Amino acid sequence: MPDQPLTGRFDVAVIGAGVVGCAIARRFALAGARVAVIEKAPDILDGASKGNSAILHTGFDAPPGSLEHACIRAGYQEYLEIHERLGLPVNRCGALVIAWTEEEEAALPGLIEKAHKNGITDIEVLDRQALRKAEPELGENARAAFRVPGEYLIDPWSAPFAYLLQAVENGAQLMRGAEVTGARREDDWIIETTRGEVRAGLVINAAGLFGDLVDEKFIGRRDFHIKPRKGQFVVYDKPAAALVNHILLPVPTAITKGVVVCRTAFGNLLVGPTAEDQDDRLHAELVPETLEALKKRGEEIVPALKRHDVTAIYAGLRPATELKEYCIKAHEGLSYITVGGIRSTGLSAALGIAQHVEKLAALEFPPPAHPVWSSVRNISEFLPRDWQKPGHGGIVCHCELVTRREIMDALSGPLPARSLAGLKRRTRVTMGRCQAFFCSAELCRLTRDHFDQPMSEIVE
Structure with a gap:
């Protein structure tokens, strides 16, 4: 089933559900804002965030005094402060x-x-x-x-998933399969998408590889080129x-x-x-x-x-640009913030970028009285896996030891997988030596009626 259309007025609309957009949504939801996340792909992390080297960087080689360095350092510190509460791993290998x-x-x-x-x-x-x-x-x-x-290894997919899941469990709403096609300014922003209009007071462009094109739709120009x-x-x-x-x-x-x-x-x-x-x-x-x-x-x-x-x-x-620095800017008088040009350090800097954007927004909301902190299921080799626990329902993907319980949990709940790629990033299914040769038939059966595009129609 697709996500429900976004109705009513939102305090903040985040365009893009990559790691940076997920972190920003989390930050504003925990601050008490009513947050909408708009993603054009069938599932989250479908753009630049789906492929990286999964390193939590210290920022040792970032340009000194740069915004990039400040965001990496702040993001690094916050990740280490919150990762255990969210169930996220850290391998402190150096x-x-x-x-x-x-x-x-x-x-x-x-x-x-x-x-x-x-x-x-x-x-x-x-x-x-x-x-x-x-x-x-x-x-x-x-x-x-x-x-x-201090350079560590982390799980590049569970981190943004945990950020957005916490945002959703604290009131944020996600609409996938919704490409932004235009925008107009009334008292608020009216965001035009392929799944209807969304009204928001503040818009944050975290559209990654399409960030400059989204800027054109909202402010009529590009300050950088992807x-x-x-x-x-x-x-x-x-x-x-x-x-x-x-x-x-x-x-x-x-x-x-x-x-x-x-x-x-x-x-x-x-x-x-x-x-x-x-x-x-x-x-x-x-x-x-x-x-x-x-x-x-x-x-x-x-x-x-x-x-x-x-x-x-x-x-x-x-999403590289012609500029060496991050392209993060609050556009005066427009209630619009661009977060662009976040290159290979986005995974490390995401939480720090969210802190910086919250300061740029300079908005105050009544914070939730009892913010929800939920732990995601571990899929890394750094912590115990589900197959090691009783009652998992059997192994479906034997290469990666993915259980039936993991798959069914990923297909349900507040942030269900809507594509095979999304299920892979939540469970590791199909990532092993056989590349889905042995488990695809069972996956096809288990995911029936869950994906926008059924597995039987996917052509690799």
Whole structure:
């Protein structure tokens, strides 16, 4: 069943249900606002937020004094303060920034100085011998490194899901499958969508890859232009995760943080992303030659990867712009806030961005007397899983050990999955070695009448 149309007047309307939109909705709902979330896709996290490297960054390498750095630091701190109450995992593995060339080694002191300016003072310098001890499987060409103990791994999908779920359980309303087609200003904003009009006092544009186009609909201009940056990833089978102890980071460039090797929250090992600018905002095409080069780079970093299988490949798009800073602005006299250009640091910065946007809005509401804090079901390998608990109804996806109870819970409740992709991001179903070969028939039966597009009609 689709979400109900949004009726009545809302204090705040958030356009876009990616990680940033979910965090903003949570912030305003907990402040006591009546919040609407408008998402054009069948389910949440369907845009830029669906593909990333799932690292909770400290902001050690962000531009000092920038808004991006401030939001990362605030978001990092809030995540650590609330994650246990929301049932969200943290793997406190730390990161190594590794120099592979003489030029990169010469850049390390400058990066350490930047980290210190950004308040990250627990940096530990490693020479070649110490580096080899920390990461025995590292390639022989690694010259030197420094450790950033506060860089952690998290679940990139459960975090925004938990933010929006808390928003909904504190009164926010979500309407999916609703593309914004226009807007007009009366006493309030009247937002025109493919599922009807929505009235709101304040509009927050968190539309990600379409943020500049949404600005045009509301304020008649673009202050930035989205230039999608594609990142392709290679995912190795679960035994490969034992090869590394830290998040392995390269020396970043002016364009990208570079190719990362790290474990995932779901027990695999990830290599990526690439950084490829393109015009297409919808499609992140996988390129065999690029993936082969990415695989080769991963095997240069950790040579033992040559003995392990690749079980998945994927690509995501980041909403890069021509500007180096986040494009966050309250438009004076319009009750409209743009939140654009949130690139690869969005997962880490989302809660901090929400804090910043709340300050820009400068609105006060009567806060809920008893705010709801509900815990999401863990799907990471960092905490106990549902298959380890009694009464789960049996395993449906054997590759990822997803239970019938997990699937049925994800299809119901206040924020039910409305697509196979949405169900995957809530449970891990179809993510394993067989890529749904064995479980698809049972999933088709279990999800009947739950999805906007039935599984039997999906053509991969």
